[in-house]
Amino acid sequence: MIRRSVVIGSFSAWSALWSAGCSSSNDAGITNPTPITACTPDESALIPADRCSTDPSVTSLPPCNTWVKVEIPGTVCGDGSQYKFFVNYSNESNNLIVSFEPGGACWDYASCAGVGGIRGAANPHGIADDHMMRYQYLNLLRRTDANPAKNYSMVFVPYCTGDIHTGNNLTTYTSTEPVDGGTGPGGTGQLTFYHNGHNNSLAVIGWLRDTFANVPKMLVTGCSAGGAGAILNYHFIREAMGTQAQCGYLLNDSGPIFHSGGPSQQLHDKIRAAWNTDTVLDGLVGLPIAVADIKKDFGLLNKALARKYPRDRLSLVAYRMDLNYSLYSYQRFFPGSSEAQIHGFWEEDMARLIKTYEAEPNLSYYFPYFRSDNCSHCVSIPPLGNPPTEPTDLDKALNQPWLGSDIQEKSLDLRQFAEDLVNDAKPLKSYLEPPRDATFTAAVSMACMKGG
Secondary structure, three states: OEEHHHHHHOOHHHHHHHHHHOOOOOOOOEEOOOOOOOOOOOOOOOOOOOOOEOOOOOOOOOEEOOEEEEOOOOOEOOOOOEOOEEEEEOOOOOOEEEEEOOOEOOOOHHHHHOOOOOOOEOOOOOOOOOOHHHHOOOHHHOOOOOOOOOOOEEEEEOOOOOOOOOOOEEEEEEEEEEOOOOOOHHHEEEEEEEEOHHHHHHHHHHHHHHHOOOEEEEEEEEEOHHHHHHHHOHHHHHHHHHHHEEEEEEEEEOOOOOOOOOOOHHHHHHHHHHOOHHHHHOOOOOOOOOHHHHHHOOOHHHHHHHHHOOOOEEEEEOOOOOOOHHHHHHOOOOOOOOHHHHHHHHHHHHHHHHHHHHOOOOEEEEEOOOOOOHHHOOOOOOOOOOOOOOOOOHHHHHHOOOOOOOEHHHOEOHHHHHHHHOOOOOOOEEEEOOOOOOEEOHHHHHHHHOOO
């Protein structure tokens, strides 16, 4: 058995660094130092009568409260197949939630082809028409009283390009070893891959602009690669929507854009080349921090967005004991790293980012300590269990959708944090849960470390 209390002790130096980045013991949450000028959404406008219909006999309008597929010519997945996204129209609100799909990342043959159990990217063979059967249970996409965005129109942005929704490169990857049927030199495998996340996202954003003319509240979110995609595309969404979106909110779940220069530097160098991100960052015109500086330090994007949109409420949510995004960030760049070392890198990067968040009045964070399922990753998903030690029980998870997302000392869960986030009358607060004793079995840890 590996006890988390032992793991924490193995990198106490990083715990001290975290403490240095936090301005209080957080007994009541950290209130941001300077109150932000509140955005006051006007939700009085009528719902457009031609948005959707609840009458199944009406075929001239899309159905309300039903996931509808949208395809835009010229958008493609990693394998070159047609890209698709999905919309669920509301006839109760003009508010909008845009949610980016999670699902890893890739930057070489093994990870983009998904061979050998190596961590790779989601949906390498494209998006099925019934894709939402997999994602309709996400807590922020369900029309239940447990969802603060239950009455919003919902747009789900699938992920099939291996580039956290932000690549701009067509490349051919070659395997390092011979493979069955390999057509490359000496029987190696070759894979042509479209890192087309940026162009796909821009197409979706253009569709949003043309479809939703009046959005009082616009919440942009996603977990893991989707959380990273949410913050990386936030400026593009905000600029395209303009005054059509009155008040903006970001809930980046477990997709932090860390500062370069720390443990994430090698990852940043890799994806910058593989995904041709410089051409994407060149599109960040109008930010108060120079694009050249953001290219050198990706984490400056957090500060740039905060200062560009001072009335928007922007948040980062993650578990302190995440063992998923952290593995993507460090494992392949620090071969042989132990679980404790991976968590140490994570703590170091998080501590740097906390300092940035606490310096900006409209940035906030919510960091519970750990959850026993899903390798302590993605706070906003239902608690579906962690095989082999915990059975998967969908019914139980959906009846307790926010279980494990809480900060126990504050009796606060992510549902309440999200509800407060989109309520401009509430002060913007940050929360950091201190370490607490719990077990993390060897079987679960091994499964996470191996990508299981």
